[in-house]
Structure formats: C-alpha cells, structure tokens
Amino acid sequence: MVSITISSAAKPPSFAKNLPISVEIDTDSTIGDLKQEIARKFPKFYAERQKLSVKGDRKALDDEAKISTVLGDKLEGAELQVKDLGPQISWRTVFLIEYVGPLIIHPLIYYFPNIWYRTNVEHSELQKFVFAFVTLHFLKRELETLFVHRFSHGTMPFLNVFKNSAHYHILSGLFLAYEIYSPKFAAKAPAIVGTYREDPNWLWAFAGVWAFAEVSNLHTHLTLRNLRPAGSRKRAVPYGYGFNLVSCPNYFFETIGWAVVSAMTNGYTAHLFFVVATLQMAAWALKKHRNYKKEFGKEYPRGRRAMFPFIL
Template sequence: MVQLTISAAAKLPLFARGFPIQVDVKPGATVADVKASIAAKFPEFYSERQKVTVKGERKALDDETKVLEVLEDKEKELQVKDLGPQLGWRTVFIIEYLGPILIHPLFYHLPQLFYGQDVQHSQLQTFVYAFVMLHFTKRELETIFVHRFSHGTMPASYVFRNSAHYWILSGLFLALDIYRPVYSATSPSIRGTIRENETFLWAMTGLWAFAEVSNFHTHLTLRSLRPAGSRVRNIPYGYGFNLVSCPNYFFETLGWFFVSVMTGSISVWLFVAVSLGIMTNWALQKHKNYRNEFGKEYPRNRKAIIPFII
C-alpha cells in the first residue's frame, strides 16, 4: 500500500472539512479509487462532486488515470475541489427537451391567452406543430433508451444555462412567432402563397423526415461503438460518417433548415443559426479529438460537420 496526501484546492463545504487527509491506495490504484476513499471518509462528498488534480495543477485527472503514474514522487500531493451538487447528463437532457414539449401546446391550443384572439390554424402551423412535438419526443426517447454518456454528471446549476437554448429559442420564441395570426389559414401572408400549397408542404415534410431518420440512424451507430458503462471510443464508419465526424449534428441542422425554408420564420432561422454555431464548435472539438486519438487511422478526408466545407 502507498499513502497519499490529499489537500483541498479551495474552500470545501462543511460536510467535507478536515483536509488534508491521508489515504492508503494500492500501487495500481486509479483516480476513481482515490475519489471512493474520499467519499468513504466524507459520504456527502460523493465522487461525482470531486475534481481531483495534481497539487499545483488545474487539469482534472480522469477517473481511469493510475495515480502513481502521474505523481513524480511519493511526497507529491493530490488536491480535491468541490464541483457542487451534480445532475446526471441524462436528467439534464430530459429537462432541456421538455421545454418545447410543454410550451408549444400552450400556444397552439390556447392562442387567446397569448394573441387575444382565436387563430384558425393553417396547415403550415399544424405541420410545424407536429414537427416540433415529434422531434423533441424523439429526443427524449433517445435520451432515455439510446444515448450513452462518457461523463456521468454535470453541475446542477448548469441546467438553467443549458436549458435556455431549448426553452427560450425553440420553445418560447418559435411558438410565439409561428402560431400567431400572421401564419393562420385566413392570413393574406399565407392564402394564395406556396405556404398553403399541399405539394410544397408534403415535400418539405419528406425532407424533414429524411433528416430526422438520418439523425436517429447516426445516434444508433454511435451507441453501438460504446459498450454500456464504459468510455471507450472507436472510429465511427457508415452512413453519414464517411463525410463528416458528426453527421448527427449535420442532420439535426438540416431538419431545422427545412422548417426554416418551409415557414420563413425569423425565429426558426435564429434558432438554426445559434444551433449551428454551437454544434459547429462541438463538432470541431470532437473532430480534433478523433484525429489526436486515432492519428493516421482516422480518415483524413472527413470534415467536422458540413460535408466538403467545415
């Protein structure tokens, strides 16, 4: 057994006072083992709340890291920082996607509350309502039954920041705009235009459905690459992945792009623009990680998110 000293990197909650402490670990012990030892001494300071670093450094050590391999000598300390109350990523995503599911029915079925008048819904409004409800119900079901997460939790306070994108942009703003009288069946902006043409509406529905099914297919591919309960990463191949590292983001954007073309709504275009910016940033980082991890094995002709462009 090897004795390690663990000190506090910052002020800790009352239930975790008493640092520095000494813990005994086996030569092959991992950071996860160290966290478990800390949690054994301070039960409320559970592993997910802990950020463990080498003393004097800021980068968190991965749970799989073997402790003695990162310590230059036995006198060097580890430090622990409290990350605060945590929520599971699955719970976070469920909360995020719930916003539009709750908000859109209110605007669609109770227009008098928001517009001061009844709205005779156009086919366009009905189609978009169906798209939104199907899309976010799909996202909820994927979160529960399909997705596997490489990180178990995130700070609970982040849920408000993360949810704002969906609850405000694709929830409140989109619903407030698209179900208003200007898009109704009796509006001059709709009557006699392509937006009440059934051929156009069904064509856009087909394109939207193609994007949704393609997005779902890529999520299934990603799930198949990671065994349950692991953080294993493999190179994805197949539909979509031959062109970009993150086809799930590409098809997600494509689906909302078709809704934007279908409606001409500024709110939908805004949501697409913001979403594309966020997902492009994620895709570039994942693309970089793939290349760093797999080196020459990773296909060099792939882009990050948009085929042949980005």
C-alpha cells in the first residue's frame, strides 16, 4: 500500500472542499481504481467527473494505466491533481438524443405542411424518397447506438449535448426538412416537372447508391464492434472492407449517402448540410488517423488515408 496525495487542479467543487486528501491504495491499482477511492470520500465526485493528472502536467491519465507505471520511483508520497469536469452524460444517451431530432422533425413537416407552409403539399416522388432516406438513416443510427456501438469513453460533459444536437436537429432536421418538403419540390412544381427529379430511373439509381452507402456504413460499424470485446477499451488495427483504403470508411460511406441527397435535390440546405457534415467528419477522421498511427506505429498500414481513398 502507498499513500498518494490528491489535490485540486483548480478551485475545488463545493462537494469536495476537503481537498487535498491522502488516499491509501495498493501499488497494483489503476488510475480508475484511484478515482473510485476519491468517489468514496466524495460521493458526488463520481469517477466519470474526475480528470486526474500528475502535478504540473495537464495531460489526463488513462483509467487503465497502473499507478506504479505512471509514478515510477516517485510512488510513495506522490501527488496527483484532480479536476472537476462538471456533470456528465453517457455517450450512448447523447447519440440517442442527437439522432431522435430528425426522426421527430421530418415527419412533423412532411405530414403537416399546412402548419409550416399555410398550404397543402402534394408530395412528389422526390420528397417521398428523401423522407424515406432520412427516416431510415436516423433509425439505423439509433439502432446502432443501442445494439452495435461500443464506446471507448463512457461519458461527456452534459452541456455538450446541446452543441452536438444542434448539428442534427437544426441542419439535417429543421433546415433540410423545411426546404425539401416545401411547395418548391411538390409534385407539380417547376423544379420537379420535366426534370431528372421526377424520372423513376434517376430516383432509383440514387436509391441504389444510397443503399450501398448505408449498408457499407453499417458493415464498418460491425467491424469496429467486433474489434472491442464487451466491457473493454481494447483497441486494435481494423482490416477488411473499406479499411484497406482508409482509416474511417464509416465516414466515407456516410458522406456518399448525404452526397446522394444533395445531388438528387440540388437544394440549398442539402448542400449546406453535406458540406458541414463532410468537413466535420473529415476533422474526426484525421484525428483518428493520427491516433491510429501514433498508437500502432509501424504495425499500421502505411498506404491508408484518413477518409477519402488516395486523397485525404
């Protein structure tokens, strides 16, 4: 057993005013075990809310790292700092909240046009296709969140849920739905009559590409799930369909899906969401690509790009 001093990295929260404290813990324990010990002394300071770091270093310590490895020969009498990350919410809950927005907003606008446009809308085949695409996409995302995804991080700051949800509720929800289901794209509208937007061959061709993208995206998520045993944070190099070319084929395939909606409608909001979503996913992909290369080094395939084959 060793005694470790836990001090506050900033002003301690009201429920942990007694910091600093000394914690007695076994040398084979992990940082996660240490967080649990802190939570026992301050019940409201639950482990997910804590960020532990070596004094003078802001880098967060990994929950799975052994205390003896982190502190080395400075173990006895060592001091770690804890920072309050604020109220937390599980990633699974965040995803469910994000994706449910479009599942509510699109039907409200599609089925009740009188409320939004002050007129009836005879839906065109284009509008029916887009409504099906959006509904099936976000229903798939909800089911994946419940039954497929395994998260490496359990929680995130509660306030972030509002920022994250805005992307889906406003851009792919309210903005996209309001334009696409409007009289502008109704069955007898000039934007539809005599154009590719009412040609069944074009619509089903778009549907085929969209279905390919969605199924491929699901396949990618299943591959990632199978790399991580339940209840663990194990990471491994992914291989197989899509991964032979890029680190994040799930983002690549999702981009294809939204490109279909953008091309088949040629609507301003569809273009806007496609650009914003692609830029955001590219940023995530580049970060994950760098982390893969850093973690696995020479084991990681050198020819892979982050998100777009041979390009990025």
